Amino acid sequence: MNLRRLAAVWHARNLEFLRDRSTLIFNFLFPLALVVAFALIFGGQPRPVFKVDVVAPTGSALDPALHPFLDTRYVDFVQVEPGALEAAIRKVERHQVDLLLDLRAAPRYWINEDSPKGYLVEKLLLESAAGRARRQPVTGAAVGYVDWLLPGILGMNMMFSCLFGVGYVVVRYRKSGFLRRLSATPVTALEFGAAQILSRLLLTVGVTSMLYAALAFFVPFRNEGSVLLLLLVAVAGALAMIAFGFMMAARFASEELASGAINLASWPMMLLSGVWFSLEGAPSWLQAAARALPLTQMLEAARAVMLDGAGLRDVLPNLGWLATMALAFLGIAAAGFRWRVD
Amino acid sequence: MTPVLEVRDLVKQYPGVRAVDGVSFSIGAGSCFGLLGPNGAGKTTTVEMMEGVTPPTSGEVLYLGEPLGARFREEAGIQFQKTALQDFLTVRETLALFSRLYPRRRDVGDLIRTCALDQVADRDNRKLSGGQMQRLLLAIALANDPRVLFLDEPTTGLDPQARHNFWELIRSIKAEGRTILLTTHYMEEAYFLCDVIAIMDRGRIIAEGPPSRLLKEHFDDVVLELPREDLPPDLSAIPLPALAANDRVEISTGDVEDALRVLLDHGVPLRHLRIRPRNLEDLFLELTGRELRT
Numbered sequence: 001m002n003l004r005r006l007a008a009v010w011h012a013r014n015l016e017f018l019r020d021r022s023t024l025i026f027n028f029l030f031p032l033a034l035v036v037a038f039a040l041i042f043g044g045q046p047r048p049v050f051k052v053d054v055v056a057p058t059g060s061a062l063d064p065a066l067h068p069f070l071d072t073r074y075v076d077f078v079q080v081e082p083g084a085l086e087a088a089i090r091k092v093e094r095h096q097v098d099l100l101l102d103l104r105a106a107p108r109y110w111i112n113e114d115s116p117k118g119y120l121v122e123k124l125l126l127e128s129a130a131g132r133a134r135r136q137p138v139t140g141a142a143v144g145y146v147d148w149l150l151p152g153i154l155g156m157n158m159m160f161s162c163l164f165g166v167g168y169v170v171v172r173y174r175k176s177g178f179l180r181r182l183s184a185t186p187v188t189a190l191e192f193g194a195a196q197i198l199s200r201l202l203l204t205v206g207v208t209s210m211l212y213a214a215l216a217f218f219v220p221f222r223n224e225g226s227v228l229l230l231l232l233v234a235v236a237g238a239l240a241m242i243a244f245g246f247m248m249a250a251r252f253a254s255e256e257l258a259s260g261a262i263n264l265a266s267w268p269m270m271l272l273s274g275v276w277f278s279l280e281g282a283p284s285w286l287q288a289a290a291r292a293l294p295l296t297q298m299l300e301a302a303r304a305v306m307l308d309g310a311g312l313r314d315v316l317p318n319l320g321w322l323a324t325m326a327l328a329f330l331g332i333a334a335a336g337f338r339w340r341v342d
Numbered sequence: 343m344t345p346v347l348e349v350r351d352l353v354k355q356y357p358g359v360r361a362v363d364g365v366s367f368s369i370g371a372g373s374c375f376g377l378l379g380p381n382g383a384g385k386t387t388t389v390e391m392m393e394g395v396t397p398p399t400s401g402e403v404l405y406l407g408e409p410l411g412a413r414f415r416e417e418a419g420i421q422f423q424k425t426a427l428q429d430f431l432t433v434r435e436t437l438a439l440f441s442r443l444y445p446r447r448r449d450v451g452d453l454i455r456t457c458a459l460d461q462v463a464d465r466d467n468r469k470l471s472g473g474q475m476q477r478l479l480l481a482i483a484l485a486n487d488p489r490v491l492f493l494d495e496p497t498t499g500l501d502p503q504a505r506h507n508f509w510e511l512i513r514s515i516k517a518e519g520r521t522i523l524l525t526t527h528y529m530e531e532a533y534f535l536c537d538v539i540a541i542m543d544r545g546r547i548i549a550e551g552p553p554s555r556l557l558k559e560h561f562d563d564v565v566l567e568l569p570r571e572d573l574p575p576d577l578s579a580i581p582l583p584a585l586a587a588n589d590r591v592e593i594s595t596g597d598v599e600d601a602l603r604v605l606l607d608h609g610v611p612l613r614h615l616r617i618r619p620r621n622l623e624d625l626f627l628e629l630t631g632r633e634l635r636t
Contacts, residue, residue, distance in 0.1 A: 008442035012428055012435065019430035176426030181482075184395055184420045185443045186412065340395065 001194070005187050009195035013169075017203065027165075027203065031157055031211045038146075038153070039218040048076035050121040053088045055080050055102045067103055069128040075121065092118070099125065147222040150215065151302040152275035154208055155237070159269055159295050161204045162241035163262045166196050167249040171258040174341060183339035190334040197242045197330065204238045205231070224309030230302060233315060236322040237298025243329035244294060250333040253341040269295040297321050344407045346371050346490050346521040347392060352401035354387050361387040363545035364401070369490075369538075374512075374522040376536030376553075378529065378622070380630075384545040385525040386423060389494050392523065393420050405490070416445060419488030421479045423495045427467050433478055434463045437485060444486035457481040457511065473504035480511065490521040497531060509534055529622035539622070543630050553622060560628055561620035566593040566601060569614050580608050 018024065054062055054070070054077050062079050064071035078097075080088045082104065091097040092110045098117040100110040109125065111118040173179045182192065209231070215221065223230070248265060252258040272279065272286070273295035279287050290296045301318035304310035345368035354362040362384045369375040377385045390396035392403050394410040405414040427436055434450060441447040454463050457477040462470060467478060476496055483491055493512070497505040505528075512535055516522055526532055532539050533553050540550040549556055570589050577584045577591065582604055584593045595601035598617065605612065 005443050008439050012431060012439040015435060016428055016430040173426075173428075177422070177424060178426045178428060180395060181420075181422060181425045181427070182443075184393055184415065184418070184422075185440065185486075186415045186445075187443050 001188075001190060002186070006191045006195045009187065009192055010199050013196060013199040014202070017199065027161065027207060031207055034153060034157060035211060035214045035218060038150070038215060048074050050075045050098045050117055050124075051078065052076070052121060053078050053080045053091065053097045053100045055082055055085060055088070055100075055104060057104050058082070067101070067107060069101070069125050072124055072128060075124070101125070146219065147307060148303065149276070150221050151299055151306055154211060155273070155295055155299045155302065156270065156275045157211070158204050158208055158234070158238055159241055159266060161207065162200065162238055163245040163248070163266055165203070165245070166200045166242050167245040167258050167262050168255060170196060170246065170249040171252050171255050174253050174338065175255070177340070180340040188334070189337035189339075190330070193246050193330055193334055193337070197239065197246055200242045201235065201238050204242070205234055208234055223306045225305035225311070229312055229315070230305050233298060233301045233305060233319065236319045236326070237294060237301075239326040240294035240298070240322040240329070243326040243333070247329040247333040250336050251338045253338070269293050272296065274299050294322060294325050343371070345369055346406060347523065348404040348407075349388070349392060350402050350404070352388060352391055352403065353399045354384075354391060354396065355399040360545055362391070365542070365545075365547055367540055367547065367550060369521060369523060371521055372519050373537040374516050374524060374535055376532035376539040377523065377525040377542060378527065378532050378539055378626070379542035380527055383542040385542055386494055388542070389492060389523065389525055393418065393492055416486065417489040418492065419483035419486060419490070420492045421483040421494060421496055423498070425479060429468060431467055432464050433459055433467055433470070436467050436478065437481055440482045441485040446487055447485060448487045453481045453484055456484065458507075473500050473507070476500060476508060477511070484515070488520065490523070491515065493522065493524045495525055495527065497526070497528065505531070529626060533622050541626060541629060548629050549625070556625060557620050557622070560625055563594045563596045563620065564598060565618050565620065565624070566595060566598070567591070567616040567618065568593070568610065572611050572614060574608070580604065580610070
């Protein structure tokens with residue numbers, strides 16, 4: 001491995017990438033759309049969990065003085081006119097409203113026996129009305145879906161950037177004949193591959209870091225662990241996934257074929273690596289298969305750091321597995337690398 | 343003395359086509375060797391096997407007596423017939439990329455001056471004219487200060503002036519003592535640049551030697567050219583070997599005085615007469631008979 005040759009190819013690839021405006025913009029635009037979507041869905045005030053229609057005595061507003069239940073947070077109380085009682089009951093029947101409360105005389109309420117949310121909100125109502133149980137306040141925020149999902153979304157974005165970013169470029173170079181020209185120089189497949197991988201690594205980790213910072217600003221999420229360790233996890237994960245993309249592109253000479261193959265490889269990761277949901281409860285063989293995927297390893301380590309505050313020692317097995325995969329993929333790619341289209 | 347490059351019994355078989363069919367020759371240090379032939383003769387395939395870019399079906403290529411290896415890749419400069427370069431790089435950056443791939447390299451500024459690229463040094467390499475692109479590809483081939491230079495049809499597609507400028511450039515590079523392998527289908531180019539030529543047709547070499555010697559061996563005559571309308575409609579009326587080519591008639595003769603006398607006797611006007619020596623174009627036709635057959 002000659003580092004000067006590696007650096008020359010790396011530098012040229014970086015220049016090409018930075019000057020290719022349309023690709024560059026797309027590489028930033030997609031993550032930006034993610035931030036906006038996340039901010040809209042999970043940002044701002046916490047949303048109410050329950051919806052309760054209330055019929056108040058004539059002339060009164062929905063005031064906690066009327067009934068202590070009205071002081072409950074995260075419940076969306078909507079005042080209904082007495083005349084609309086029948087319509088409100090129908091909404092309860094259809095699960096459109098979790099509970100209907102009539103405060104005009106002795107409080108009455110309607111709930112749907114089959115509604116889980118109705119069941120829960122009923123408990124809240126009874127607890128507030130009885131006032132028997134004393135409240136025991138505790139501190140500590142629950143792990144919300146956003147905290148769990150965020151590493152998955154960032155990881156998925158990295159996966160696409162890693163697989164397609166390096167795969168497409170190498171196939172294009174092969175198709176255009178640029179690789180054939182390089183094959184007449186002393187550059188080895190290993191040097192060329194390492195240069196492509198390092199160039200894409202810089203980009204992917206850079207974009208992901210910016211995305212992380214932007215999300216932290218707009219959508220408060222939990223990170224219990226060290227940001228530096230998280231960066232290390234991202235680097236290891238990206239290396240393994242880029243090397244995987246490079247391996248996929250080691251022989252193809254058509255973008256269509258490479259695109260199909262990379263898509264085929266990315267879908268199992270989308271579904272099985274725990275981007276959207278946890279695989280706990282899935283058959284053990286499926287879990288074992290999923291754990292062989294680089295994205296699974298990276299997300300497992302990232303969630304351990306962010307949600308449980310795991311340290312280097314805790315995620316070392318993941319990092320080791322990712323590094324092994326990166327080296328294996330690069331080795332296989334370099335051994336079978338095709339410089340030209342015959 | 344060991345030749346710089348030696349090719350022994352080289353064969354390239356593609357499905358259904360034997361592109362190169364047992365080619366052997368050697369190139370001495372400091373000489374310019376021309377591989378000539380029409381399109382599809384097997385020149386490019388032969389050269390690519392010599393460059394180590396295409397594996398031969400059989401036969402061998404030796405560089406300084408050794409099979410092609412790391413030393414060859416470091417010391418050879420190659421100008422492919424068609425090469426895509428990396429997009430979004432300037433001429434200067436492209437040269438910097440290639441020169442940094444070699445242990446021994448020429449200064450990028452020096453390459454730019456040598457190949458007359460000063461005007462376009464900071465231009466995106468996709469925005470070059472045909473002649474500028476060929477000069478950039480030549481500069482890339484020179485980036486490692488090569489001992490042996492491969493030029494595969496370097497002037498194809500250039501206008502006559504750009505072609506002549508390119509020839510002058512190659513001559514100055516040759517004067518530095520480098521060994522050059524040139525392929526071309528321009529016979530004039532080969533005559534102007536090459537010390538030794540080999541003519542290829544249908545995958546085989548059909549003649550090899552210094553151009554002037556080959557011409558002397560195959561021809562002892564000159565060509566008289568006359569407009570077709572100055573001669574009688576029936577060319578056999580004149581007892582000379584005449585060949586009609588487009589709007590001209592070519593008469594080959596070893597005795598110019600005698601031929602002119604015959605023409606005058608038949609009342610042929612000599613106002614538009616041109617006399618030219620035999621050239622490599624004639625030699626190619628003579629050897630392959632291709633145009634005569636059509």
